[in-house]
Amino acid sequence: MSRYRILPYGVLVAGCLFAIFPYYLTLLTAFKGPGQLFGTAPWEPGLPPSTAAFDRLFGSGFGGYLVNTVAVTVGITVGQLVFAVLAAYAFARLSFPGRDVLFWVYLSTLMVPPVVTMIPLYLMMQKLGLVDTWAGLILPTVLGTPYAIFLLRQFFRTIPADLEDAARIDGAGRVRTLLSIVLPLSKPILVTVTTLAVVANWNSFLWPLIITSSEDKRLLSVGIALFKSEIGVDYNAVMAGSLIALAPLLVLFIFFQRFIVRSVAVTGLK
Known part of the structure; x- marks a missing residue:
């Protein structure tokens, strides 16, 4: 496959990742504990996952x-x-x-x-x-x-x-x-x-x-x-x-x- 045919697919993949990234951050942040939010990079998961945010939310x-x-x-x-x-x-x-x-x-x-x-x-x-x-x-x-x-x-x-x-x-x-x-x-x-x-x-x-x-x-x-x-x-x-x-x-x-x-x-x- 020539590079001219690969380029459109590369643009589409990049656009897809760009669109999905905010949802990925939402998922990760929701399962981080209070100390993990600023202790990790935004795109890194908090380990171990925490449900404390959901407890505060429904409370x-x-x-x-x-x-x-x-x-x-x-x-x-x-x-x-x-x-x-x-x-x-x-x-x-x-x-x-x-x-x-x-x-x-x-x-x-x-x-x-x-x-x-x-x-x-x-x-x-x-x-x-x-x-x-x-x-x-x-x-x-x-x-x-x-x-x-x-x-x-x-x-x-x-x-x-x-x-x-x-x-x-x-x-x-x-x-x-x-x-x-x-x-x-x-x-x-x-x-x-x-x-x-x-x-x-x-x-x-x-x-x-x-x-x-x-x-x-x-x-x-x-x-x-x-x-x-x-x-x-x-x-x-x-x-x-x-x-x-x-x-x-x-x-x-x-x-x-x-x-x-x-x-x-x-x-x-x-």
Whole structure:
């Protein structure tokens, strides 16, 4: 193999190592004891491994943050999936005046940074009396996102309309056609949308930080950030929390990466 063919692989390997290195440091730091943090180089493991950082972490109420994050993530993800499917099917298959204009206007909201709408959204929640409540935490995103609706709509449009016509000839209505024909054929994109929603909601930080103040409603990302300020810079415990937050997402991607690649490829080609 010539050096010109080896060079691209060398660049890819270097890029891969560069991307993985922060996670490697997180893993090592999480299992170092207090004396090992500054007694060893950052890229050297602490011997013997210590779980003291995890003990301090869960002793500070971190377990409650983890439960809250799981509950909120599941609730918002289910809501986003249900409403995004209904909206995407309407945009893909139903005919009504202004359908395409409405879709592109809604999709254009992707160009607006979320931070721009943060203050108006907070004022709305304040007027409704939903500040520091579970409803205020969940409502702004539970009804679906433009990106999820776009992905689903593009995928639904790749499904032959003849299949739905045949179902309607057999007496199936819109809802039955959606549930029995469209959704079973859309497993890859449903997995992709679910995965993206889980990642976004699991890592959500700014809105939970603004809308909630009670410790019993604190989420994982906020808990890790405030953990630093409450007891000082405890790098071991912070890295332990980051490792716990990272692990479910890593497992999720490993199991469903083939569905993500397939669905994105299909929606991109249409």
